[in-house]
Amino acid sequence: MIALDRVGPNGTVVAVDPRPIAPAEGLRVVRGRVGDPALRERLGSFPFDVVLSDMSPSISGAYATDHARSVDLVRSALALAVRVLAPRGAFVAKVFAGDLIDELVLEVRPHFAEVVRTKPPASRAPSSELYVVARRFRPDAPRPERPVPAEAARPDSDI
Ligand SMILES: C[S@@+](CC[C@H](N)C(=O)[O-])C[C@H]1O[C@@H](n2cnc3c(N)ncnc32)[C@H](O)[C@@H]1O
Numbered sequence: 001m002i003a004l005d006r007v008g009p010n011g012t013v014v015a016v017d018p019r020p021i022a023p024a025e026g027l028r029v030v031r032g033r034v035g036d037p038a039l040r041e042r043l044g045s046f047p048f049d050v051v052l053s054d055m056s057p058s059i060s061g062a063y064a065t066d067h068a069r070s071v072d073l074v075r076s077a078l079a080l081a082v083r084v085l086a087p088r089g090a091f092v093a094k095v096f097a098g099d100l101i102d103e104l105v106l107e108v109r110p111h112f113a114e115v116v117r118t119k120p121p122a123s124r125a126p127s128s129e130l131y132v133v134a135r136r137f138r139p140d141a142p143r144p145e146r147p148v149p150a151e152a153a154r155p156d157s158d159i
Contacts, residue, residue: 067098
């Protein structure tokens with residue numbers, strides 16, 4: 001809803017999820033999974049100005065596993081973002097905090113002029129999630145190879 005407000009009446013938001021998403025004016029829903037190589041063609045016309053990922057993995061209860069799956073989802077979102085973002089576009093992704101974050105940020109960094117990690121006030125304090133915010137996309141950086149990771153493509157999620 002916030003994304004719809006931000007793009008205004010002339011903008012479009014494309015929402016991707018294997019689960020149903022409630023329809024809304026200005027929202028195009030694509031039932032699918034980030035990580036599926038066929039997804040890009042289903043997104044409609046691009047480039048996009050912003051790619052946002054609020055994806056969460058299916059929660060196993062084992063924190064290290066959930067953290068690794070969350071990082072893998074961000075990698076899949078990044079692989080898609082670098083293929084559909086407009087020059088100087090932005091990428092924002094939620095991720096569960098943990099020891100793989102430094103490596104993840106290093107992977108995001110070559111593609112953007114500015115990359116920060118942040119925990120905004122709207123994110124619940126006890127929650128382990130944080131956000132990687134990357135601005136000013138550089139389309140000339142080499143793209144990451146991203147085959148479909150089995151965990152990222154899981155259709156289920158507990159959140
Ligand atoms: C925290 S929920 C957020 C849902 C939505 N942003 C909202 O606010 O209602 C996480 C979502 O990530 C989705 N998800 C998990 N893996 C995915 C993938 N590979 N591609 C797309 N969505 C995925 C789940 O189906 C789930 O709906």
